[in-house]
Amino acid sequence: MDKALVILSGGQDSTTCLLMAINKFGNKNVYAMSFVYNNKYRRDIECAKQICKELNIKHEIYDIGVLQDIAKSNDFEGRNLILISLAAIYANTNGINNVICGLAGNSSHPDCTTEFFENLKNTIKIAIGNNINIEAPIIKLDKSEIWEIADKLGYLEFIEDKTFSCWNRQDKHCKECLSCKMRFEGLSKYLKFKKAGDKNNEQ
Numbered sequence: 637m638d639k640a641l642v643i644l645s646g647g648q649d650s651t652t653c654l655l656m657a658i659n660k661f662g663n664k665n666v667y668a669m670s671f672v673y674n675n676k677y678r679r680d681i682e683c684a685k686q687i688c689k690e691l692n693i694k695h696e697i698y699d700i701g702v703l704q705d706i707a708k709s710n711d712f713e714g715r716n717l718i719l720i721s722l723a724a725i726y727a728n729t730n731g732i733n734n735v736i737c738g739l740a741g742n743s744s745h746p747d748c749t750t751e752f753f754e755n756l757k758n759t760i761k762i763a764i765g766n767n768i769n770i771e772a773p774i775i776k777l778d779k780s781e782i783w784e785i786a787d788k789l790g791y792l793e794f795i796e797d798k799t800f801s802c803w804n805r806q807d808k809h810c811k812e813c814l815s816c817k818m819r820f821e822g823l824s825k826y827l828k829f830k831k832a833g834d835k836n837n838e839q
């Protein structure tokens with residue numbers, strides 16, 4: 637039986653990946669994993685909890701505060717190297733054959749690129765074995781295309797309401813940080829594109 641583990645931050649990208657996995661594998665075969673640092677409150681993790689509850693997904697949250705202690709910050713390069721490796725180890729020891737991560741390629745981080753991902757995939761095969769398939773289904777998409785996926789799955793409003801992706805604030809989206817800008821510009825680009833498409837279809 638195919639099962640999938642989704643690394644879920646509670647933001648737009650990983651939640652869209654969760655919806656894609658549910659669509660493909662069925663919610664009984666999908667698991668979510670989130671990470672916190674030294675038990676610190678984060679709005680996106682609260683979102684992840686709520687999302688899994690509503691979608692009836694088994695959700696595990698692990699504290700990886702040691703990484704924050706080592707890097708003296710929770711915003712360090714190479715984070716995805718660790719998170720995806722941890723998820724792959726969890727999947728391998730729990731009989732889950734797919735690991736899905738919401739890497740989005742237009743990020744400025746080197747550990748979000750296709751080059752990083754392809755190399756990590758090979759490394760995990762060498763380190764853990766061939767039975768784990770690692771996927772990054774939205775790595776080549778821009779934000780408007782990620783909104784389009786949510787819409788086509790019938791979850792556009794769900795993503796709008798239930799996910800949180802701000803880097804500056806914990807109470808609401810600041811709409812000024814790069815993460816907010818990409819989220820909201822992507823949404824308005826998609827909605828414009830959709831409206832134009834609807835018009836064309838009417839003619």
Ligand SMILES: [Zn+2]
Pocket residue numbers: 801802803804805809810811812813814815816817
């Ligand atoms: Zn923001």
